[in-house]
Amino acid sequence: MTQSTGGGRPRTRRVTLADVARRAGVDKAVVSRVVNDDPLLNIRPETRARVTAALKELDYRPNVAARSLRTARAGTIGLFIPDFANPVYAEIITGAETAAAERGCALMVGSSTAGGGGAQSYLDLLGQGRVDGLLLAGGTIADEEQATLADRGLPWLFVNRRGPEAGRHVILDDVLGARMAVDHLLDLGHRRIAHVGGPAGADTAHRRRDGYATALRRVGVEEDPRLVVQGSYGPEGGAQAARRLLDDPEPPTALFVANVTSAIGVLSALRARGITVPGEMSVIAVHDLPLAEHLIPPLTTVRMPLRALGARATRLLLSVPADHPVEEIVREPIELVVRQSTARPG
Amino acid sequence: MTQSTGGGRPRTRRVTLADVARRAGVDKAVVSRVVNDDPLLNIRPETRARVTAALKELDYRPNVAARSLRTARAGTIGLFIPDFANPVYAEIITGAETAAAERGCALMVGSSTAGGGGAQSYLDLLGQGRVDGLLLAGGTIADEEQATLADRGLPWLFVNRRGPEAGRHVILDDVLGARMAVDHLLDLGHRRIAHVGGPAGADTAHRRRDGYATALRRVGVEEDPRLVVQGSYGPEGGAQAARRLLDDPEPPTALFVANVTSAIGVLSALRARGITVPGEMSVIAVHDLPLAEHLIPPLTTVRMPLRALGARATRLLLSVPADHPVEEIVREPIELVVRQSTARPG
DNA sequence: CTGAAAGCGCTTACAG
């Protein structure tokens, strides 16, 4: 039907199973089984050789639409992230891409904000059979949407956040990561340690704040509510939070920042106020990115296993039935990366 | 066939056109035409109402696999970027997502590096009919691969880079952007201006270097080859390049950096050497990101219309036949964003 | 104004 493009140049017609079968002198069912490595196929070596040769000569590639229609599987999973500009998600994507490729699956990455569709768009993907499962990283999702997801009977998983209720998520040990950061400050001798937290709705922000509180409690330091300021996961929120903390009559000597992106703003705000780091203020943040080493001063961070998170989530999505609960904390090591933004209190 | 998931919970069977047709008491051909807004369809209002109602009641969603198989169109375009961690691409993605959604198209974003597949993976996408067209942003592609792309007769486009030969690309006016940056430094009175360039293979790096040379030539400043250093599009490459320039017996008074990410490293290297910005050295970079404002000092940049680039590329991909040449420079305004990293020479 | 039918390219039980 479509022998040529609109532009006129003849398009090489798609090679189908039937073409290969004709060339190899077998039925297309045989070719299909060869292509899919059917273990039940008992084929004479010379026949297989003919098929393999024809496959190669014609450069056959299965039509995914036909295959999906027949098998009711798309061979694709979707990953939705709130923002492509946040490099933290880049690591998760990389992990997911690798794991999906291992399983012969394509990964479709989308952002929940852009594209106009918003929250509805990924539900559509599932409904249309475009993907076999959905990974939802960050962002927010209404209870109603979650119910719809469950109804469809297709697998989906929250990544790096817990859902409003049901247990289908895989997360990192943010409590531990936060504790490691605060412990580092405590070990250096700091006692008046403030927390530049994440945004109100974020599940990770909540858990990191928990870790902060736990670490202080363990050494008998009483938490001062004035020292906990809600920020955002961006530079601007970090800068605002830092300015607020500096206005305190009894300012802290160290800051535990919930996110490295936020720390960029924290450092710039401190600098604007003429406060030296780490001389007058120590700063540590969650997540290690390549740029952390090039901030001024080079930033001490806690490196979280983001890539492992993406990979693990993908594997669970592809292996655990849609109606089974999944509540996993990725246990890959969390690492303290000491650079030059932390020191003993002046 | 698949009435229940592996886990046992009954899955609500997919609603098909036949289901809707039965409920509305019409043929499925009619439903199909209603769903697709067939302008040739002449239908009695009450019939249409029945169909519309059935559609809604059953929450019908067309199966994309069946539709693709029938129409030989995937309704999806692919966008390949070299690295998800580079926020510059985030802007391009956002533009592409929006434009694709406008056309009722899904966007499949992938990275050419990860996933193991490498350069071959997007060729597979085309071959399998998974996408109707391909946007290739950055990265490198062999001549042979380009030939394969052309053979397939499917549309593809280089984004933000030109191909090895044939004219199928949409790019920004990097020459102008670079000239604007260097002109700003010249206007401030600088004459010994160095260039921290991009990586050797990058087409954008080449064009920005051209703009640098042109700007100098225009005011009669002779270019000193020692002041042009090849970097990378990352902090580390920027830091190395900056150190090299500082070792020059006759160091520059200003740096034009090919990329904002690279500039992060430049600023950190200058600081490590105790050189003040902008007091002893002015710094300006291409691309404006939110973090530019929070660098130390806040970085003067040239903002390029990256989002418009993504959108324009998507629209061209979907409208220009595969065998027509496309060579477009996006003409949206380029903007100089003056912050605190540039000043008159000390 | 609406319906019947063919067919897109696969996979998979089943027959021989």
Add this chain to the structure above:
DNA sequence: CTGAAAGCGCTTACAG
């Protein structure tokens, strides 16, 4: 050991 056939869910000329 290999082939014939049915059918996944759509769309689209065509018939009436």
